[in-house]
Amino acid sequence: MASRRAALGFRAHSGWAAMVAITGTIESPSVIDRRILQLHNPKIVGSKQPYHTGEAFPFKDAEEFISRCIAESHELAHDGLQTVIKALQQSGYSVAGCAILLASGRILPLLDRVLASHAMIHSAEGELYRNALIQAAARCKLTVHQVKERELLSHAGEILGRSENDLRTYLSHVGHSLGPPWREDQKCATLAAWIALATSNKAAVAD
Numbered sequence: 640m641a642s643r644r645a646a647l648g649f650r651a652h653s654g655w656a657a658m659v660a661i662t663g664t665i666e667s668p669s670v671i672d673r674r675i676l677q678l679h680n681p682k683i684v685g686s687k688q689p690y691h692t693g694e695a696f697p698f699k700d701a702e703e704f705i706s707r708c709i710a711e712s713h714e715l716a717h718d719g720l721q722t723v724i725k726a727l728q729q730s731g732y733s734v735a736g737c738a739i740l741l742a743s744g745r746i747l748p749l750l751d752r753v754l755a756s757h758a759m760i761h762s763a764e765g766e767l768y769r770n771a772l773i774q775a776a777a778r779c780k781l782t783v784h785q786v787k788e789r790e791l792l793s794h795a796g797e798i799l800g801r802s803e804n805d806l807r808t809y810l811s812h813v814g815h816s817l818g819p820p821w822r823e824d825q826k827c828a829t830l831a832a833w834i835a836l837a838t839s840n841k842a843a844v845a846d
Contacts, residue, residue, distance in 0.1 A: 643662065643731055643732055643733060644662060644732070644733055644735045644836065644839060644840065645660050645661065645662040645671060645727050645732040645733065645734050645735065645836070646660070646661060646662075646734065646735055646736050646737060646738070646832045646833075646835035646836035646839060647659070647660050647720075647723065647734060647736075647737035647738070647781075647832055647835065648660075648661070648737065648738050648739075648740075648827070648828035648829055648830065648831030648832030648833070648834075648835065649676075649737065649738070649739045649740065649772050649828055649831065650740045650788075650824045650827045650828045650831070651678070651739070651740070651765065651768040651769045651771075651772060652768065652824075653679075653687055653688050653764050653765070653768065654677070654678055654679035654686075654687035654688070654768070655675055655676060655677055655678050655679070655768075656675070656676045656678055656716075656768060656772060657673075657675060657676075657824035657825055657827075657828045658672075658673065658674050658675070658676055658723060658828060659672070659673045659825055659828040659829045659831075659832050660672035660673070660723065660727060660732075660734075660832060661829060661832045661833060661836055662732055662836070663836075664840075665799065665833075665836065665837045665840055665841075668832075668833055668836055670813060670817060670829060671727070671730070671732065672723065672726065672727065673817075673820075673825055673828075674723070676715075676716065676719035676720070676723075676772075677715055677719065678712050678715050678716055678719070678768050678771055678772075679708065679711065679712055679715070680708075680711045680715065683707070683708065683711065685704070686708045686711065688764050689704060689705045689708035689709070689764075689767070690705060690753065690754065690760040690763045690764050690767075691760055691764070692704065693705045693754060694754050694760060698750075698751060698754070701750070701754060702750060705750070708767075709767060709771075712767060712768060712771040713771045713774055713775065715771070716768075716771040716772050716774070716775035717774075717775040717778050717779070719775070720772075720775045720776060720779050720781075721779060724779060734781060735781075735782070735835070735836070735839035735840075736781050736782035736783070736784065736835040736836075736838065736839045737776050737781050737782070737783055737784070737831075737832070737835050738783075738784040738785070738786055738831035738832060738834050738835040739769060739772050739773055739776070739783060739784070739785055739786070739831065740769075740786055740787075740788040740791065740827055740828075740831055741769060741785050741786065741787050741788060742762070742765050742766070742769070742787070742788065743787070743789070744787060745762055747759065747762060747763055747766060773785070782835070782838075782839065784831075784834060784835050784838060786831055786834060788827065791827060791830055791831065792806060792807075792830070794834065795830045795833060795834055798834050798837050798838065799833060799834070799837055806830065810826045810829060810830070813829065814826070
């Protein structure tokens with residue numbers, strides 16, 4: 640049943656991601672879960688921003704440290720996503736897909752060039768955690784929608800058939816009914832999840 644299908648939305652930061660799960664119809668979805676996923680191992684000093692940390696290391700040491708942090712992040716993302724999916728399943732929901740917000744989509748150069756540019760280091764940190772979520776969703780066999788954050792409102796409006804003002808009003812009402820935390824992270828993750836829910840529901844109808 641469409642009312643029991645759920646979709647997830649993610650907005651990543653350095654070391655963590657905001658997640659919102661929604662269900663219901665495309666016209667009137669409901670938030671059923673929201674949480675923070677830990678994406679770095681705090682026991683590894685400097686792992687929250689491994690490229691920044693590695694910048695001060697000899698290249699070989701930086702390469703090994705960053706690789707270790709990436710591997711840890713991928714496992715944490717997978718574990719966190721499995722926890723969310725199991726929790727929703729226990730409540731009677733089937734996760735149909737997810738959407739992950741992206742940055743500008745700049746293609747990063749090789750590691751030595753990344754570490755030579757502070758701007759590239761910032762970009763690499765963001766890509767690390769977004770990629771961890773994308774790979775985790777793939778491992779969990781979820782359909783993954785990738786949406787550029789700067790295009791989120793316009794893309795959501797197109798998919799959902801609503802104006803940007805309508806979407807903002809909806810998000811405001813949801814925040815008032817749920818209470819804090821309801822910041823930009825949760826708003827963006829909700830819109831992303833709504834896109835994933837709409838797309839999966841349409842696909843289910845077509846089948």
